Amino acid sequence: MQNILVIRNLVKKYGSFPALDSFSCDIAKGVTGLLGPNGAGKTTLIRAFLGIHPFESGSIKFLDYELPKDLLAVKDKIGYQPEVDTKILKTSAMRYVTHMGTMAGLSRNTAKQRAFDTLHYVGLGEARYRDMNTFSQGMMQKVKLATALVHDPLLLLLDEPTAGCDPDSHEQILELISDLGNSHHKNIIISTHLLPDIERTASHVVLMNRGKKVIQGDLNNILRQDDKIINLQVRVDGDHNKFAQLLQNNGFEVTNATEIISFNIERDDDKKYLSIFKIARNNGMNIRMMTTYRQSLEDVFLNEIAKNKLEN
Amino acid sequence: MTEDQMNANSTDYLQKFTYRLYDGKFQPRWMRVLYLIRFELISTWRKSKFAKYLMIIILVFSFFSILGAAMLKDIEPDEGEGKVSVRDALNESIASYFAFNLSFILSNSDGISYGLGRGLAMLLFIVIGLAGSGFFADDKQGKVIEIYLSRLEKREYLTGKVGAIVIYINIFVLLPLIITGVLFVQSLEKDHEKFLDFYMGIIIYSVLCSIILGLFILVLSIFVEKRSYASLIFFLVFLFGTIIGQAITYDNLDNEFFLLVSPTNFLVLLAYVCLGDYDLGVWDAKKEKYVELNLDNSVGLEYWHVFLQAFLLIIVFSLLLAYKIWKTTTEEL
Structure with a gap:
């Protein structure tokens, strides 16, 4: 798949602190999740890309544009939704989005029309003439999304797009992101702490820590476990502690012996599979459930960050 | 309406x-x-009610000054010598616009004034302070600088402000x-073409x-945390700057450069030099x-010193804004 963004050896320092430390990554077309703990450098990366905080060295290539040489052309092709709430005193959502449309290069009439469309699209059609200062957190997130979309950018940079939302607004914004990515083929980079949001909307992930890339790639590949070893989860209708003990006596390394017993097993070891059923049958137990464990993005995140800390 | 039509309409929606x-x-x-x-001008009008009322008061007062200028026919001076006095009166009217009453010690006509703006300076500084202080402070408070800079270059953002x-x-x-200048000239029945340099x-x-x-109020707006503090500092600089500057000037009349210390005196001097009026007088209280103040005699304060101070202020304020x-x-952000 073609990369929309190629970043090489990016360095950005605040004083002597390296916020981006030779950061490199490739971001493919589609929806990409940008992950990392606080202070990992996610927002710095976005700001360096937008030219708000110029980087010291390295290169960023966005499609055919090179930064910082083509910064102005790139700015017009990006829609940015910042993490913080952005407000202008005594201003309606319609006026705000229209104004930001003109700042992105739309004529006033076009900006008005597009503001009307995008505010309806994000679900704020009825509230568009209300003062933004009266908006809830969820509504503010939608205004920011409409602002990012108003000039129909090639790439959307969404920094914590669901932060502070109530469950309803949270769901609606995820739906909008999915719709933009899937139905309208928008390229989106989502920077967030909410890993389930990434699992739901993104097809690729970049995990960063301390200004460096930890892992990157297709989300499904990252979530897939080691090909040879899988984690099997079993539930029996009987004494699960006894069954766990029996498994251990037969050479299984049980990692969890609560109601759901889990243990690692070689994917192709058919004999081992059969022995599980034998053990159950010989002890008068029935296997109610047997499934492979699919690790969550949170597991990957925590493991990789822990590994990264050890390496450093 | 058929069901198909209804469906079509809902799809349209x-x-x-x-x-x-x-x-x-x-x-x-x-x-x-x-x-x-355009956006900033409309927002400035909308944001502060107090500034809005002051703005209306200033424009109403200016209207009366304009009306006064239009009715000056009765004091029509005679030709020859009159031309000089008309010009002096015109220059003085413009120069006194930013002068506090207490501070107006500079005159080109031995204190004879046709001034149109006296008494308005205080209001002008308040309005400018109130309006200008929000230009960056409100953006900082509303966290919109980042979104502006994601779309505009820094210099475009600054230029707009x-x-x-x-x-x-x-x-x-x-x-x-x-408007007052034009009506003044018109009411005295002078040929406008002769006053092009005045315009x-x-x-x-x-x-x-x-x-x-x-630039000064923008610098305060970007450096000071709250817009109210920026407005206050702006006003106080002119008020106390003028009082202190005046005190220094009175005690050091032999050194003409001290006239540049008071902000309002500086603005009055700037008006005179822009209007090409270099032959002035300074009120000596003792x-x-x-006493004579000639800004084009190669002695003491010269007209180019005033321009130099103006340009230095512009450069310093611009650099401060750009730096920030x-x-x-x-x-x-």
């Missing part, structure tokens, strides 16, 4: 409000600066001064003055008379 692509043209970059100026404040100030400066002087003065005042925008911290 959905189609209308779904996400729509845009394949039209983008405006040239300078248009964005103009849009920013400076452009807006300069235009805003000129609503109270250039507009009343030029040009008003324009140069208004532009220079608005840039200096505008002698109780005006280029060095904006993560927290300030």
Whole structure:
């Protein structure tokens, strides 16, 4: 798949602190999740890309544009939704989005029309003439999304797009992101702490820590476990502690012996599979459930960050 | 309406409000600066009720001054010598616009005044302080600097802000001064063509003055945490600056350079030099008379010193603004 963004050896320092430390990554077309703990450098990366905080060295290539040489052309092709709430005193959502449309290069009439469309699209059609200062957190997130979309950018940079939302607004914004990515083929980079949001909307992930890339790639590949070893989860209708003990006596390394017993097993070891059923049958137990464990993005995140800390 | 038609209509509605692509043209970059100026001017009008009322008061007072200028026929001076006195009266009217009553110690006509703006200076400084202080402070408070900078270059953002404040100030400066000047000349039945340099002087003065005042309030707006503090500091600098400057000037009349210390004296001097009037008088309280101040005699204070101070102020304020925008911290965005 073609990369929309190629970043090489990016360095950005605040004083002597390296916020981006030779950061490199490739971001493919589609929806990409940008992950990392606080202070990992996610927002710095976005700001360096937008030219708000110029980087010291390295290169960023966005499609055919090179930064910082083509910064102005790139700015017009990006829609940015910042993490913080952005407000202008005594201003309606319609006026705000229209104004930001003109700042992105739309004529006033076009900006008005597009503001009307995008505010309806994000679900704020009825509230568009209300003062933004009266908006809830969820509504503010939608205004920011409409602002990012108003000039129909090639790439959307969404920094914590669901932060502070109530469950309803949270769901609606995820739906909008999915719709933009899937139905309208928008390229989106989502920077967030909410890993389930990434699992739901993104097809690729970049995990960063301390200004460096930890892992990157297709989300499904990252979530897939080691090909040879899988984690099997079993539930029996009987004494699960006894069954766990029996498994251990037969050479299984049980990692969890609560109601759901889990243990690692070689994917192709058919004999081992059969022995599980034998053990159950010989002890008068029935296997109610047997499934492979699919690790969550949170597991990957925590493991990789822990590994990264050890390496450093 | 058939069911099919209803369905078609509901689909239309959905189609209308779904996400729509845009394949039209983008405006040239300078248009964005103009849009920013327009937005700031309208926002400034909307934001502060107090500033709105003061603005109306100033414009009403200016209207009466304009009316007064239009009715000056009765004091028509005679030809020859009269031309000089008319010109002096015109220059003095313009120069006194930014003078506090207490501070007006500079005159080109031994204190004989046809002044149109006296007493308004206090209000002018309050309005400019109230309006200009929000230009950056409100953006910082509303966290919109980051979103602006994601779309505009830093210099475009700055140009838009400076452009807006300069235009805003000129609503109270250039507009009343030029109208009054024209009516003044008209009422005295003089040939307008002979006064083109006077009109040009008003324009140069208004532009220079608005840039200096505008940049100063913008610097305060970007450096000071709250807009109310920025407004207050702006006003106090002019009030106490004038009082202190005046005190220094009175005690050191032999050193003409001290006239530049008081902010309002500086603005009055700037008006005279922009209007090409270098032959002035300074009120000496001890002698109780005006002593000569020639700004074009190669002795002491010269007209180019006034211009130099104006340009230095513009450069210093511009550098401070640029520095702050280029060095904006993560927290300030």
